[in-house]
Amino acid sequence: MPKGFLVGGLLLAAAAAWSAPLPRGVRELSPAARNLPILDPARALPGRFAPPPVRAGRRDAPLKSVSVGAVNRGKLVNAAELALTGPHWTAIRPEIARNFGTAEMVDGLVWAAERLRAADPQTPLLAVGDISAASGGRAPRHRSHQNGRDADVNFYWTDAAGAPVFSERMTSFDAKGRGAYNGKAVRFDVARNWKLVVAFLSNPYFGKDVRWIFVSRGLRSLLLKEAAVVGADAELIERASKVLAQPPGNSHRNHFHLRIGCSAEDAAKGCKNL
Numbered sequence: 001m002p003k004g005f006l007v008g009g010l011l012l013a014a015a016a017a018w019s020a021p022l023p024r025g026v027r028e029l030s031p032a033a034r035n036l037p038i039l040d041p042a043r044a045l046p047g048r049f050a051p052p053p054v055r056a057g058r059r060d061a062p063l064k065s066v067s068v069g070a071v072n073r074g075k076l077v078n079a080a081e082l083a084l085t086g087p088h089w090t091a092i093r094p095e096i097a098r099n100f101g102t103a104e105m106v107d108g109l110v111w112a113a114e115r116l117r118a119a120d121p122q123t124p125l126l127a128v129g130d131i132s133a134a135s136g137g138r139a140p141r142h143r144s145h146q147n148g149r150d151a152d153v154n155f156y157w158t159d160a161a162g163a164p165v166f167s168e169r170m171t172s173f174d175a176k177g178r179g180a181y182n183g184k185a186v187r188f189d190v191a192r193n194w195k196l197v198v199a200f201l202s203n204p205y206f207g208k209d210v211r212w213i214f215v216s217r218g219l220r221s222l223l224l225k226e227a228a229v230v231g232a233d234a235e236l237i238e239r240a241s242k243v244l245a246q247p248p249g250n251s252h253r254n255h256f257h258l259r260i261g262c263s264a265e266d267a268a269k270g271c272k273n274l
């Protein structure tokens, strides 16, 4: 068989795979995102990627963001705005306008959402909950979220058969990763949620500054078991086991709460880690 014919056939087969119908709520990847390097959930660690550019989903204030004060007593100056929807993410409650964060937070969330979809186009959009208000300050229903360094993100879900499902709503999962939504059984997508944890910890924007990823004790165990199953680096597992935690007073059975520390620049301008 001529070589050109074989290559052509392979390209056709690849194109057919791309055009297979995607599950509901899963959008087609942009051509640019398809070419991103694949995230290796076992070995990704901060600093292993080239210095990153500003992400397309971020709308900038004229000056760089500053996170002032502490997460439970602070404000946000020159906030970066996360676009309410993008090719790989969507805001859960666009009407309340808490889609503002530090530049690092916004770029890093976009990067994580994009990276997971680049690794697997079946990955649903990342549903991003509250970050902070445009100028930060007290956020109803939260004790923190005051200065752009906290973000709630929905878990990735599957249906009972293991197919990815997208939801903008949150639902609770038990220690075995079982939940229900709209009368249907859904599952905590352990493999994909572990990849999301890795995308936070290896994040070129805020990876080294991740302080907490709040999640329930039971789901934390599932994630750390998954890390062992995929043969994650000991360094990565150790870091994940330190930052994944169930805080007192809020079980976090229905979402991750990511908290990043002050960047060095912000620390010099009055940003405080608790």
Ligand SMILES: [Zn+2]
Residues within 6 Å of the ligand: 142, 145, 150, 151, 152, 257
């Ligand atoms: Zn939160």
